[in-house]
Amino acid sequence: MGRLVVMRHSKAEQDGPTDFERPLADRGLRDAADAGAWLANTGFVPDHALVSAALRTRETWASLAGGASWTLEPDFDRGLYAAGPETAIDLIRLVPDEVDSLLVIGHNPTMAYLAQLLDSGDGPSGAGDALEGDFPTSALAVFGYDGAWADLTTGSADLVASYVGRG
Template sequence: MRHAKAEQDGPTDFERPLADRGRRDAVEAGSWLSAQGVEPAHALVSAALRTQQTWEAVASGAGWSLAPDLDRGLYAAGPETALDLVRLVPDAVTSLVVIGHNPTVGVLAQVLDDGSGDAAVAASMAGDFPTCAVAVFSYDGAWADLGEGTARLEAFHVGRA
């Protein structure tokens, strides 16, 4: 998932908060995820303020009480580094939510897709990966083995309130 709409300014880019619209959109995305039956066992979230606030709003909308694993490295990570962070998730974790930044999460979603899912869903994700975009994948394997073209794209949604 890409973080929701943030304010243009903050003390630093890392400290930019969500805009009011972003909070509403993230709550809607959480409601949508809950309706899809997504129940994460782990949340890997960039430590930037806007991603933390996105997680809080998504979790609120979904009714989740899971504490996130805040990772400062995910803030500046490129797609390969973000994938490396996911590969470190313990295999006991059966469902994972990742909230990060673009272009990293958009590129990562594209490269993980094995192409076996609904072509219309893949087409909706192609190109732009806007704020509050959520790609839902299924994957049956060890996190350490996750790689290009190894996960099935099940759904794509852009949270908008």
């Protein structure tokens, strides 16, 4: 069974030259590194990372990868910045079949909706407890998925774990 991790970017500064260019706050850098360490401790290593091209998501990726000691080059996608949940699913469907472990980093409300839409409800009890009905910055939803990415649909993945890093 493959793995899909859906992540909301870490805590960003309130201001930047544009919304697209807002950097992470110091807390966001720490939280992303902690989330990376948590993922590494679960044994998750992405084969592919689909990351919004916005500055705060690129910085989230860098801190997350640093915390996990990953060297993977991500796919920065400008379309993921403004994507709604259905468009995010469409982007995931384009991921090559040889990818077993996929990480997606984007923005809310899309990442929260995406996590809700994908969840089959058949995962282990308590897998989403860390989210507490919310999808705050640095939130991770870890799904098991048994199928081709091109066939991903709503309700087709099992939420198996969740994590929220807060420094």
